[in-house]
Amino acid sequence: MTVKKDSTTQPDPWELGLVFGGGYYLGDLLSLGSIKLNTFKPGGALFLRNNVSNRFSLRFQAMYTGISGNGSNLVDAYEPVTSFSFKSTIFESSILLEWDFLGAKRFPSKGGFNKIFSPYIFVGAGVASSWTTPRYPNSIPSKATNITKDSIQAGRTNSMVTVPFGIGAKLDISRRLMLAFEWGARPTFSDYIDGISLSANKDNKDWYNFGNVQLIYRFPYKPKPIKSPSKDNAKNPTFADKDGDGIPDSADRCPDLAGMLRGCPDADDDGVSDLEDKCPNEAGLVIFGGCPDTDGDGIPNADDECPEQAGVASNQGCPSGTEIDRDGDGVPNTQDECPDIPGKATFKGCPDTDGDGVMDKEDRCPVTPGSMENRGCPVIRSETKEILKFVTQNVLFYTNSAKLTDDSYVVLNKVLDVLQDYPDYAMLISGFTDNVGSQASNQALSENRAAACLNYLVGKGIDPSRLVFRGFGEVAPITTNDSEQGRKLNRRVEFALFLK
Template identity: 35%
Template sequence: MKHLLPHLRLLALLAALPLAAGAQTAERRTSLGLNLSALQYQGDFGSDYWKMERSSYAPGLAINQYLGRGIDLNTQLFFGELSGRRDDKTHFNTTLVNANAGFKFKLNNGWVLKQNAFFQPYLLAGSGWTYASRSGMFDGKRIDLDKGYVDVFGAAGISLRLGGGVSLFVQSGQHLPLNANLDGISETETPRWADRFLQHTAGLTFNLGQAPDADEDGVPDRLDRCPSTTPGVEVNATGCPPDGDGDGVPDYQDQCPTDAGTAELRGCPDQDGDGVGDAEDACSEVPGKVELQGCPDADNDGVPDQEDQCPDTPAGAQVDAQGCPSPTEANNDTDGDGVANDVDRCPSSPGPASNRGCPEIRADVRQRLKEATQFIGFELNRATLLPSSYPTLDSLAQLLRRYPDYTLSIAGHTDSRGAAAYNLRLSRERAAAARDYLLTRGIDAARVALRGYGAQHPLADNATDAGRSRNRRVEFDLFLTGDPNAAEAKYGPEPTAPSPATLKKATPVKKAPAKKIPARKAPARKAPARKALSPSARATKAPTKAARPAGKAKVPTKKPAKAPARPGARPGQR
């Protein structure tokens, strides 16, 4: 047992090594294996095969080189010994040094099993050299001999993929050193195969190297056709999310994954092309208006043609619910919803009295607002929207046109990593980026309100990657224009931005190279002007610049001293 302890310590050390990223493929071609083997002798002294208590232990090293999906080049080296004993006059002890090379035939070749499968069976076949140093006695006579033999080797094993770059493997193989005399007794009948041994091996394989993979989806950037996939989304061999209906909208974002549609409608079909999905289009075969659920309104009086009893009403005329001109305003109810104008919050849009005369937000619309959060993504540690966010924001613009009496609340949140002051600014900038995009789609700036709450209101535990991913979000809510902001009703007032001095302490400033700071040539009296536009001051002014492109206007091109305020300037992923 004493001679086994160093080898057990070696395996414990290997198990403690960190897991590398990526798996051995054409991108990461070489792996290194460290192992421990149990050697079992068979010869003129009998057979120790499959008798673990009679085994001797040998440390070893293996190097694997990727050749193709189904085959690798494998080399192995180990040092051990075999022994046997009949009595004090007949015994042997043979030290072995073995090196061999051969081919590893893999079943995780993409045809039988996936290349990144957890279970990875394989076969080994090779040949090499066994050097044997024998000492001992036969009938009281010394049988010492040092000699080398050609070794034929075959084995079967299985690898268990523990992580991106580490595998645990176990294998058993047969060694046939040709014409070897390992025990000192000559065999006359089968001298070629008389002495041989089994090798049972367990160890760890570490795949070396790491191919660049910016979106961490397991597909190297060189092969990734969708290099900005949202973290955690399942991808295929080309790095793209599955798209079952082939409409260009990945299944995880496709609201109609079995029916081909358009990106603007999140993958849902729109056969009349009016911008209203068939599932919500009350007139799916005729182009119409978004605010009328896709139905046409030839005289633009707000009443769909199929309900309009006066389809040729003059432009601008007040009409009743049937689309006919109102004979008088005596009823003081412009939209004819039964709520008098003086108490009607939406006198031009019919709605129930329970909602103060305003149209109610349908349950499916509120669900869409809730789900929109998961489809909004940003560049790493920045407030720049990913293109995959555009279809969702386009659909929100359509909702705002459908509900002209409502304002959209956008609330930005972060996880808890990093300084609180930085998180507060980043959450507000990301909300501003979403707002700016909506303004480019023709939405009035007064109808989009933003708030930033930093890491103050998590949805999940910030101690886990999954929890932090849920906490990094932008939330959307509709509320009647003039009512309290929906985000403030849910989370309270927006936190106050810290002072410039506090923010500078919270966000370390990395000085730009001297050649990139033209401001150094300016007189010292101009320094206060640069200090006035601190990161917190720019975060406070963010809502007033509706047309500012997200993630770009915050880095002045003429004042490099502000470069540390870029969202990507701090370490860690946001």
């Protein structure tokens, strides 16, 4: 039979299997169609499988199993056949051809790997040897004319040709591990694996069967490095290969990292080099830049609301008719303005953390209860305004200086209390002077005095990002500069809360 090379990509051609099972006999001492569990004997096998393509494989197998039989298991038993029994040990070497019906889905042509459950059939040829221990009565009645002494082969070792065939199913556990379940029959073209010939069915040869469970390891595919045509790469820059991956640096997209995908590594072994893989640590598909599509619905996991359940693009990767509620707040994604954060139906799925009736995305103070009129922030109380007015009137400096008087530090501590009471607010610190002196000197003095207040507050632990200072010099008096009292009032630093 000629096996046509499958066009679907097969990145892992070799597999090693460890087999656990048991042998079951059909022959002179057990009729076809009879099932006697007490005749099963344990066995095992080891095999190496080459995946010629995704659907066809060649398996090279060495197997050992025991079989047994008893004449009393025959449907139409008669003496002395009912007294016959045997135990045999069989060693078999075989080559098997497998056809995996769904194998192309495991490594699809678009790239990547899918875990599947796939049935298969197999047929092959083998050579087996059996070591048999028959048991039979000391004398054979002469009335059993179809049985002779030559029919009983005690201690006989038989070699025979077998034609194994059967069915099985494979189950992928991971990219590297797989389970399989298999039942196979073996016609032997011999009538001596039970040690007894012609005793019950002289026209039929003996068979044995083997049922088993397989644990299989899939070896990673490692193409042979491309040999440089240069005999001495070290002396030929054209064929220099710094990373030693067999690809010259001139053609190597990753000359400092060994790899086989145009010279680049592929950590997740999905056929997309790490250089181009959007999900380099998770095996995926070429069409999705190396990212997976677990449910195979054509929507990559990153964009799929139901990555374990095949769906449609119009429903974000979930089955049609399924309402998606990613954040579990009872509001479907199609109606949820905040689909990734649990919220309230009254706010279209968005949260209101401080419970002030203003949803967080519109609340300028989302963790501090406030009023809707003030965009969710607390209204500045009248007593707070009085405190700031008092501070403005009592923060003092030495003459023509930006140095605060000792009493002013005590006054500024009240500003600290205000800022702690209004954590969502920032503060503007504004400096002013009278009209004594030049306008330029007054401007500089007002800025320095406002900065001195800011520096004190920062030194006390206030976040600098909450504070802004400005100097206005003599241009914004609150009263006349014609009297000493008026000039005193105009020399001031004002403190005003505002929302950032």
